[in-house]
Amino acid sequence: MREHFGRWWPEVRGTFASLRSSNKLPQLIVGNVATEVLFATALGLFARALGFPLSIADLLVINMSTSLFSSLIPVPGGIGVVEGGLVVGLSSDGMTQSAAFAAVLLYRICTFYLPPIWGWFALQWLRRNQYL
Numbered sequence: 001m002r003e004h005f006g007r008w009w010p011e012v013r014g015t016f017a018s019l020r021s022s023n024k025l026p027q028l029i030v031g032n033v034a035t036e037v038l039f040a041t042a043l044g045l046f047a048r049a050l051g052f053p054l055s056i057a058d059l060l061v062i063n064m065s066t067s068l069f070s071s072l073i074p075v076p077g078g079i080g081v082v083e084g085g086l087v088v089g090l091s092s093d094g095m096t097q098s099a100a101f102a103a104v105l106l107y108r109i110c111t112f113y114l115p116p117i118w119g120w121f122a123l124q125w126l127r128r129n130q131y132l
Contacts (some may be wrong), residue, residue: 026097033083036063036064037060038058039111040064042057042105042107042110043062043104044059044092046102046104046106046107047099047100047103049103049106050099050103051099052090052094052095052099054093061089062090063086064081064090065085065089066085066106067082069085070082070085077112082112083104083105086107087104090103092103
């Protein structure tokens, strides 16, 4: 154990040193915050489309707590866990369960299930043009 720690610890220190010396750390923080806000906004748009306007603060709490919860349960992609957590969160914020389920299903289809499809087409284009 000690030898493994001794091997990878200098790499960890080097990574943190390079983050401190460059502008990468602020970029990581801003990128993470922007990602959370965009995912919460997407969820909010689906909730609003079904007639339930929710505040961005509530959506951020729901989305981040569900993300934390799903990271604790070892299910690939959080399939089922994320959907359940989001439905519970939206239902507790005033949505009916059926509307919350519909909003979450639309949200997960657009943010989790569809991106690999156009990603496959992008990968084929990259291969065809010899970028990969």
